Amino acid sequence: MARKGKKLQRYWIQELLNPDTPGREAWQVQLWLGIFPISWRQLGNRTALLYKTISTIQAQLRNSYVDLLQAMLLDPALQISLNGLANHWRKPNENLARELLELFSLGIGNYSESDVQEAARALTGYRHKDGGRIEMVPRHHDPGPHTIFGRTESFDAISLASWLGQQPSTARHVVKRVWRSCTGVVPSQNRLEELSNTWLKKQLSIPWLMTQLQESPEALNSRSDGLRLLDPIELVVRSLQLLGSDHPDAVEISLRGLKSMGQELFAPPSVKGWPVNEEWLQLRWLQARRLTLQKLLADEEIWDSSQLPSTLQVSNTSFPPLSLQLPTTATRETVGDLFADPSWQIGLSPVLR
Amino acid sequence: MSYTNISRRTFLSGIATSAAAAITVPRCFGSNLDTAQNQHNHILVLLQLQGGNDGLNTLAPIDDPIYRRARPNLALGSEAIELDRGLALHPALAPLAKLWKEKRLAFALGVGWAQPQRSHFKAQDQWATGTNSGEGTGWLARAYAHRAKFNSLVALDPSSIAPIEGGSLLALQLGPAQMRGNSKFRQMNNLINTTTSPVLKRLIELELAGAQELDRLKQALPSLPVGLDLPRSSLGQQVKLALRLIGSGVCPPVLTLAHKGYDTHANQKNRHNRQLSQLAAGLTAFEAGLQQLTNRPDVTILAVSEFGRRLKENGSRGTDHGSASVALLLGDRVPAQFLGNYPNLEMLDARGDLQPNITPPELYEKVLSLR
Numbered sequence: 001m002a003r004k005g006k007k008l009q010r011y012w013i014q015e016l017l018n019p020d021t022p023g024r025e026a027w028q029v030q031l032w033l034g035i036f037p038i039s040w041r042q043l044g045n046r047t048a049l050l051y052k053t054i055s056t057i058q059a060q061l062r063n064s065y066v067d068l069l070q071a072m073l074l075d076p077a078l079q080i081s082l083n084g085l086a087n088h089w090r091k092p093n094e095n096l097a098r099e100l101l102e103l104f105s106l107g108i109g110n111y112s113e114s115d116v117q118e119a120a121r122a123l124t125g126y127r128h129k130d131g132g133r134i135e136m137v138p139r140h141h142d143p144g145p146h147t148i149f150g151r152t153e154s155f156d157a158i159s160l161a162s163w164l165g166q167q168p169s170t171a172r173h174v175v176k177r178v179w180r181s182c183t184g185v186v187p188s189q190n191r192l193e194e195l196s197n198t199w200l201k202k203q204l205s206i207p208w209l210m211t212q213l214q215e216s217p218e219a220l221n222s223r224s225d226g227l228r229l230l231d232p233i234e235l236v237v238r239s240l241q242l243l244g245s246d247h248p249d250a251v252e253i254s255l256r257g258l259k260s261m262g263q264e265l266f267a268p269p270s271v272k273g274w275p276v277n278e279e280w281l282q283l284r285w286l287q288a289r290r291l292t293l294q295k296l297l298a299d300e301e302i303w304d305s306s307q308l309p310s311t312l313q314v315s316n317t318s319f320p321p322l323s324l325q326l327p328t329t330a331t332r333e334t335v336g337d338l339f340a341d342p343s344w345q346i347g348l349s350p351v352l353r
Numbered sequence: 354m355s356y357t358n359i360s361r362r363t364f365l366s367g368i369a370t371s372a373a374a375a376i377t378v379p380r381c382f383g384s385n386l387d388t389a390q391n392q393h394n395h396i397l398v399l400l401q402l403q404g405g406n407d408g409l410n411t412l413a414p415i416d417d418p419i420y421r422r423a424r425p426n427l428a429l430g431s432e433a434i435e436l437d438r439g440l441a442l443h444p445a446l447a448p449l450a451k452l453w454k455e456k457r458l459a460f461a462l463g464v465g466w467a468q469p470q471r472s473h474f475k476a477q478d479q480w481a482t483g484t485n486s487g488e489g490t491g492w493l494a495r496a497y498a499h500r501a502k503f504n505s506l507v508a509l510d511p512s513s514i515a516p517i518e519g520g521s522l523l524a525l526q527l528g529p530a531q532m533r534g535n536s537k538f539r540q541m542n543n544l545i546n547t548t549t550s551p552v553l554k555r556l557i558e559l560e561l562a563g564a565q566e567l568d569r570l571k572q573a574l575p576s577l578p579v580g581l582d583l584p585r586s587s588l589g590q591q592v593k594l595a596l597r598l599i600g601s602g603v604c605p606p607v608l609t610l611a612h613k614g615y616d617t618h619a620n621q622k623n624r625h626n627r628q629l630s631q632l633a634a635g636l637t638a639f640e641a642g643l644q645q646l647t648n649r650p651d652v653t654i655l656a657v658s659e660f661g662r663r664l665k666e667n668g669s670r671g672t673d674h675g676s677a678s679v680a681l682l683l684g685d686r687v688p689a690q691f692l693g694n695y696p697n698l699e700m701l702d703a704r705g706d707l708q709p710n711i712t713p714p715e716l717y718e719k720v721l722s723l724r
Contacts, residue, residue, distance in 0.1 A: 041472070041474060184552070225549065225550060226548070226549075226550030226552070226553055227550065227551070227552060228552065229552050229553075229556065260511065270487075270488060277552060278552050278555060281552075281555055281556060281559055282518060282519075282524070283523060283524055283525065283526070283559055283560070283563045284508075284511070284514050284518065284524060284526055286556065286559065286560055286563075287526060287560075287563070291530070319550070319553075322544040322547050322548055322553075323544060342541070342544065342548075342553055342556055342557055342560075343548070343553065345556065346550060346552070346553055
């Protein structure tokens with residue numbers, strides 16, 4: 001089980017390291033994996049289902065958030081991790097319904113307890129079928145009618161996701177999470193209203209949202225003023241890319257380091273996902289960041305296989321170093337200085353160019 | 354239901370008397386501690402037995418026929434050391450029997466969550482935060498928050514840090530790596546004014562504060578009394594550092610330690626024996642060190658595990674994840690020798706697990722009242 005988890009993590013860090021993935025696709029998947037967090041530890045010997053989750057997300061990146069939500073509600077790993085498969089009309093299990101309303105759509109405070117209970121009934125009866133698909137089994141399903149967020153009809157996962165996708169609070173909640181996660185800041189109230197209203201008019205198109213994010217004043221400010229602390233995985237990938245080594249040691253040290261930095265891949269601490277920005281400021285995690293980068297640089301085999309640029313350019317960083325003048329010749333020492341400089345840990349999400 | 358309530362009430366009523374008793378037993382202090390208030394005079398050492406220690410074979414209901422029937426291969430026999438109430442210590446813990454007689458050792462019986470999680474990770478989170486959800490700040494971080502006297506709480510094993518994280522005091526790691534390392538953070542002091550990024554400022558401040566506190570503690574570390582024989586195990590090394598901190602005169606009020614390897618799913622007899630031997634060696638060394646240190650604060654050691662193990666042994670001569678277990682208390686302010694009641698083996702829960710009668714938050718409250 002642990003071996004399968006490790007294999008998945010190794011695969012995923014390689015994907016994130018690959019500079020050729022078109023349109024930063026892997027990083028977009030990483031973003032949504034943080035919003036739909038599933039821990040490999042919850043899957044028992046079915047860790048491999050997370051490969052399917054990755055492709056489920058990948059397949060919807062050019063579609064709408066409603067498409068993504070529908071696909072995720074039928075994703076086996078998500079269903080298992082939120083007890084969806086135990087949800088039966090005779091004995092509804094509210095776990096998936098609650099997280100759907102609180103985390104994946106409306107956001108806390110925007111629904112009632114009865115909405116949760118009714119949504120749980122609408123999500124009863126989904127079972128894992130041969131061939132790995134999640135399908136609704138009518139005899140386990142409660143056909144309703146269910147009254148959810150003011151509408152009464154016979155809901156199922158698909159129609160429920162569509163209905164939630166029409167709500168302004170869903171648009172607001174998702175925009176807020178994406179912005180905070182990628183730029184480190186939350187848009188002002190007015191900006192948030194404007195963005196989420198327009199996004200609703202665009203049928204929650206994900207490509208539209210990504211373009212807006214890319215060009216947003218929030219991203220611009222965050223870039224120039226250094227408003228976002230990198231996630232550990234982003235720090236590690238940035239450092240590995242500068243070193244340019246594909247030695248297996250590099251991946252092993254990184255994966256172990258990520259765990260001690262608080263971001264073991266595919267093992268989010270809770271359904272709320274990963275910490276963001278200043279939430280990473282725990283002394284233990286910061287020490288682990290330093291230690292891991294030092295280890296990467298100290299490993300002789302990684303060093304021997306590294307392909308450093310001849311010069312460390314300003315363009316190699318996203319925020320000016322505090323203790324180092326660039327450009328400078330790239331040596332083991334100057335790279336060490338750069339890794340030790342606090343500014344190396346600052347930057348936007350790689351989802352943004 | 355009423356069974357649980359009665360035992361809980363009995364347990365809670367014991368708290369007031371023992372807390373009062375603790376205050377009436379002052380110790381002597383060196384001149385460097387003259388100004389310290391009472392609360393500074395107590396160090397709490399939390400030792401986490403990681404993996405799920407088998408409480409049933411740590412302190413065994415040795416005469417209970419149900420215990421013997423459920424564990425044909427694993428039940429302890431006459432080699433166990435009988436204490437009281439028909440409960441007997443695992444023979445590997447024999448060195449602790451003396452401490453029991455001296456009333457420096459106590460056991461909390463039937464400690465656990467009402468609806469226990471069988472995942473190590475989830476259960477460890479619950480114990481670390483003292484909450485059923487397993488979310489939020491560490492229970493010790495909360496208990497010691499905003500105490501102006503202290504700078505930090507210290508973890509001597511990296512995996513033991515969660516209970517001290519998230520509060521107002523620094524959660525510091527102090528292990529071999531930090532003892533070796535020479536902090537290069539001095540230069541960061543100058544950097545802090547060169548940036549306008551708020552998150553960068555906070556990062557530098559935090560790392561700087563951590564480095565300074567680490568230096569302060571390291572510089573104050575005395576060498577140990579001569580002739581002290583400390584095990585070479587990881588636990589022994591943590592005990593060594595704990596003793597040096599306790600003797601330093603600037604010891605943080607909380608130290609956390611970890612002893613790994615209690616997940617005895619197979620061939621438990623040898624593995625558990627080895628674990629408990631290491632534990633006994635570590636604790637007796639700790640005790641010997643405490644006896645030799647002069648002018649030290651009072652110390653209480655609390656040893657807990659994320660869950661106990663199933664009553665019925667499994668097919669691999671081991672035991673699987675269970676529920677209620679025993680916690681161990683050792684030191685200068687130990688209350689009654691037993692807290693709570695041993696779970697009734699006739700009243701298992703639906704999954705065949707022991708029913709707890711003390712929740713971890715209740716145990717924590719009790720231990721914090723010893724301060």
